[in-house]
Every structure is written in structure tokens, then in C-alpha cells.
Amino acid sequence: MVYIYDTTLRDGAQTRGVSFSLEDKLRITQALDELGVHYIEGGWPGSNPKDVAYFDEVRKLKLKRAKVVAFSSTKRKGLKVEEDPNIQQLVRTDVPAVTVFGKSWDLHATQGLGITLEENLELIYQTVEYLKRYFDEVFFDAEHFFDGYKSNPEYAVKTLKVAQEAGADCLVLCDTNGGTLWYETEEIIDAVLKEVSSPIGIHAHNDADMAVVNSLIAVKKGAVQVQGTINGLGERTGNANLCSIIPNLVLKMGIECIPKENLKKLYHVSRLVSELSNRPHPVNLPYVGENAFAHKAGVHVSAVEKNPKLYEHVEPELLGNKRKIMVSELSGRSNIVSKAKELGIELDKKSPEVKKILEKIKELEAQGYHFEGAEASFELLLKEALGKGKKYFELKGFRVLTEKRSEDEEAYAEATIKVEIPEEVARERGLKERFEHTAAEGRGPVEALDKALRKALEKFYPSIKEVKLTDYKVRILNETAGTEASPRVLIESTDGKRKWGTVGVSPNIIEASWLALADAFKYKLSLEDEREEGEL
Structure with a gap:
């Protein structure tokens, strides 16, 4: 069994140009839970108010499977662990699991933190040992582990052993700079497994385009936890892409992680994260990209119509994706039938309605x-x-005006709108008037239009409030x-x-x-x- 640990909401949110709102984070959390991931890293509560709010709100969600995880660094030098504000913020989240990262590269301890190597080990031990009193599971992210091992293997392994002695439930080997090649990953994990007895995990970045393969190699060598993000979001070139790792584990390697039947939700989750990231969905993503099962060349199209296996390594429907034959009008009918079925509507793929x-x-x-x-x-x-x-209402027209009277004053907007409700609705509700013509102001044109539409509709439909x-x-x-x-x-x-x-x-x-x-x-x-x- 391999446990999938999603860090889209924390590491993925560090992608240039991405900023998830609180509502975005909660919506992604629900989607990941429905997908079947085991751990959802919600954020670093000690770093910003939004993440604090997330951990307050996420308690209200009724998650089916996933455990929400809070993230932080080890305690600061010179502070007792009980007095460190970051650590105390973790405790207040009241989630079942936490992840703390510590330095495993000697260079980062001495130059990055400005402390001795022994002091760094103390920070790791004291933090993990303290958090084990409050949480069911504590994961130790050994930051820069692979670079640290190449620089000073004895010390890098010592950081793992200290976390293990303190009670860490999983030792996560991080390729933070993303520059480790596959054969180095194999050699280093083989060496580590001779030194530690605790379960290990992998957290790979993609700077050398190795994140997915390094994650799969780690699993092959014995890692039981894989950390990554949806669509490979993350710092610089991104993190290991769970949308590739999960189907590779399930379909190619035959390794249990999320339920196989949940794979069909992967495409939806991938698209949802792209939309909420306010980014175009990458068309060339394996498994979940628009082009992953698209066929244009004549030879390919002819072959796929006879047998999809001739040019497809897996069935797109397994991922919730669909085959695209660029010259065929039949492409996409199955998806419509499937969606209609979700809504309780049975359709025949060949029916004129579907066309x-x-x-x-x-x-x-x-x-x-x-x-x-x-x-x-x-x-x-x-x-x-x-x-x-x-038909609940019909627009009879709207006008939106924006005005700014001076450099010092804020601009404001006014929207005027006229709507009509159907005759049968008016009759059902005993209303004589079917039209409403009204106006509203807002700080911007969309807010003004929203307020005006509400004002018009609430007369007929009070639930709009x-x-x-x-x-x-x-x-x-x-x-x-x-x-x-x-x-x-x-x-x-x-x-x-x-x-x-x-x-x-x-x-x-x-x-x-x-x-x-x-x-x-x-x-x-x-x-x-x-x-x-x-x-x-």
C-alpha cells in the first residue's frame, strides 16, 4: 500500500501567479477527498491568516477518507518548543497529522540557519518529540536530503535517525532542488534503507524533469508515502505530478493507492485545479491533458477506430478523460451520456438529443x-x-455605468436592469406584475450588476437572498x-x-x-x- 500525500494547497500554491482563495482551498480539499488521496496538506498555519482560517473552516467539511495535515518548520533556535509560535499554531489546528521539515544538508544548517550541526539535530528531535504528544501522526520532511547526502552522507542519515528516535511516523526524503537523477535516487535510497527502520516517503521537485520517475523509483525501492501536487504545481518548475504518479502506480505497477474506480475522477480534479488556479489547463499533460488521447493523423485515426489499443497505452475513460478524434463528430457522446446519468437522466448515445x-x-x-x-x-x-x-426569468435589458469624478475619489458603478418572469410563475405565486425594473450601485460594474439582479429577482424568488x-x-x-x-x-x-x-x-x-x-x-x-x- 502506498499513501498519496497531496501538497497542492501548500507547495502547489507557491507556483508563480497562483493564489488560491479560502473557498478555492476548501473546494479542492473536497475534490481530493472524493478522489481518494490519503493526506491533504492544507497549508502552513504559522505563515499567513488565510491558512489559519482554512484550518478553522476545514473542520466543518465531512471528509470521507483524507486526513488534513498542517505543515511547519522545526522550532526556532533559542526558543523552547512550547514557546515557539509556529509550533503552537500547529497544535491549535487540531488536525490528525502534521509535517515538519528540517535541514538534512549540512550546508543549510550552518549557512542557512547559522547554527551548528548538533544544534540542528536538537531542533529536529525536540520538535518531533513534542508534536508526537499532540498528533496521531508526525511526518518528518528531510529537506534537501539528496543534496545533503551527496555532500555529507553520514550527517544526512543522522538527521533521519534523530527524527526516527523522536517518534516520526514517516521519514520523507526531499529532493528540494529537484536536481537528482534516477540512478542517484536508487543508490541513495538503497543506502538509507540499511540505516533506518521507519517507513520512508519521497518528496520530489521537477527541476531536472525527474520528479515523477524519482517518485516511482522510490516506491519501487520501498517508499510508502508519495508527496506531490495536482498538475505538478509548485516552486520553479513544479513538484512531482500526482496526475501522472497515481495512474502509473495503479495501472502500470499494480500498486494499491487510491481505489482503482476513483481514477475516473482524476481528469475532473486536474481541470478543477487549473480553473481555480486561474491558469489554462496544460493540454499536453499525460493522462489528464486534452491532447493525451487526441488523434489527428490519418493513419492514427484509422487505426484507433478499429482498435484504440493500437495508439493508446491505457483507456482514457479510466481517467475520466476522453478520446478525441479530430475528424469525427462521434467524439464526446459517451461523456454526455455519463454526465446525464449522474443527473438521473438515461440517454442513448445514438439518440438525436445527444447529437x-x-x-x-x-x-x-x-x-x-x-x-x-x-x-x-x-x-x-x-x-x-x-x-x-x-425558464425562471428573461432579461429585457441592462445598462452599467462607471463613473470617477476625480483622481482622489474611488470609481463607482451603477447598474439598471429589467427582467420578466414567465406567466405561469406569476400565476403560481399570485403576482399581478411580471416585470421588475430596478437599479443598484456597487464599487465595480459586476458588483452593481449582481446587486441589481438580486434586487429584481428577490421580489419573485425570495430564496435568492x-x-x-x-x-x-x-x-x-x-x-x-x-x-x-x-x-x-x-x-x-x-x-x-x-x-x-x-x-x-x-x-x-x-x-x-x-x-x-x-x-x-x-x-x-x-x-x-x-x-x-x-x-x-
């Missing part, structure tokens, strides 16, 4: 739509195409077009019970925001209808 939905999705994707991270918009689209959707927008992201699709570029807007919403994502695309950022906002409220109203039907 109609597929054509609509292709049309929207050509405009820049992607529905990973915007599942609510996809569900609304699917129901509408099947004639199962409901429960909806709160928790995140708003904009991505420019055709960056080279300059100010003519089309933005894609992703909005996350919650009613306190459920969370959902919606998307809008338009050359006009306000219209793109409107499309995502409108879907957010429509989805809430569809949830209300489902609840009422369930009570009947």
Missing part, C-alpha cells in the same frame, strides 16, 4: 467555454437541451488580441448548503459576467424546485 447537445457544446467550446469548475452551467445546458429546463458569490475569476482567452480579447468569467456561489460554479464567455466582460451571474441564480432556483419535488 443536439454535442453540437451545442462544440459550438460553445469554439467560443471559449469550458465547463470544468462550472458544473452548474453544464447541468443547466443539458436540461435545456433535453427540454427539462425551466440565500445566494452568496464566493469567488470571481476572469481569464483572457485570446491573449494576443489585446483589448479585443474575449474574457471567460468563472463565478463560484453558495447558499450555505451547496457550492456551485458557473461560466460566461463574451467579447464584453460585463456580458460574460452577466451570463455567469444569471446561471448562478438559475441553478439555485433549480435546486429549490428539486427540493420541493422531493418533498411531494
